[in-house]
Amino acid sequence: MKRSVKYSLCVSFIASMSILAFPVISHAATTETATPAASTVVNDPSDTDAQHTLTPTQKATTPSVQDVDGVFTVGNQNALLTDQTGTQTASRSVAADSAWYTDKLATSSTGQNYYRVSTLEYINSTAGTFVSNVTDYDATATVTYKSGAAVHSYNGYGDNASYTGSDLSTGTDWKISKRANKNGKFWYQVGNNVWIPQDYVVVNNAPDMKSAAWLSGVPMIAQNPELPNGCEITAVTMMLQYAGANVDKMQLAREMPRSSDPNYGYIGQPWDSTGITIFPNALMNLVEKYAGSAKDLTGQGFNAIKYQIDIGHPVVTWNTLHGFPYHALTVTGYDENYVYYNDCWTDQTTQMDINSFITNWNTQNRRAISY
DSSP, X not given: OOOOOOOOOEEEEETTEEEEEOBSSOOOXXXXXXXXXXXXXXXXXXXXXXXXXXXXXXXXXXXXXXEEEEEEEEOSSOEEEEOTTSBEEEEEEEOTTOEEEEEEXXXXXXXXXXXXXXXXXXXXXXXXXXXXXXXXXEEEEEEOSSTTOEXXXXXXXXXXXXXXXXXXXXXXXXXXXXXXXXXXXXXXXXXXXXXXXXXXXXXXXXXXXXXXEEOTTOOOOOOTTTOTTOXXXXXXHHHHHHTTOOOOHHHHHHHSOBOSSXXXXXXXXXXXXXXXXXXXXXXXXXXXXXXXXXXEOTTOXXXXXXXXXXXXXXXXXXXXXXXXXXXXXXXXXXXXXXXXEEETTTTEEEEEEHHHHHHHHHTTTTOEEEO
């Protein structure tokens, strides 16, 4: 099970005024520092190149302020806190090597930049480094939701996302111009402030696709003896447990839909000889219920599997193995030569060379599901 890092907001108090601070990596509190009477600096007051704030007698002009979204990491010395003009507000500093979420960049009339790290406090840009959560990204997103369905598009991303009123149909491709990394999830800009989350797309031509990636901790679950014909739901159970769902294979075997058409439900019963198979489209509602999202990767190329592994999500594929006309595997990794997977029939984690895997996967029309 993966755990997401949750960043808390801390509250500092200055002269009975409450201000909101945004630490994101280090939770070190601001520290009191001794301040020279004539000026306030981070380093030696005699070193004019090291000065990071205005003297109290200097007249500050209103700076220009723009929105940013990223993390400011303090260098190897404590950094003094100022207001947006660079004037020190109190004898306070933040610890060296601490990291702070920032959403505003103030630029003074002299061109000096200050990043906001709390409601009223800023840090000089020269006191550390800023890394944006939003980067240019040249790729294409393919919507991989339910057959015949569509997904929402949004103005903005992350907590600021709002539904545009327009939907993107399954199977359509969208040109990406920027990528945002927010709360552990990627968002892709596909229009003028139009964004879609990673939840329902794959990026087959990702410029930063890895040459190798593995997911550790994907549980190994055997289908036998309870589900001799239940490889599909057992493989899905491994995937969902890794996603954090509190489910077991028998629960899901009872819950999955039944039909005479595997595109709509399981044919027969997975616990006896009547069982045959179920296809990804019929499992989308179940996966979405327990994982929060679902992707039908059927017909996609191997890069779609790599993309899912890269973002930390296992993939269930349909293959032809062990003498069965249908068999499902839980793919957990890849490198330049092999695909790695959990096989619920053998109850083993094993591997297959990539070309053999793709050839085998093709016999099942490249059926696959993830989240």
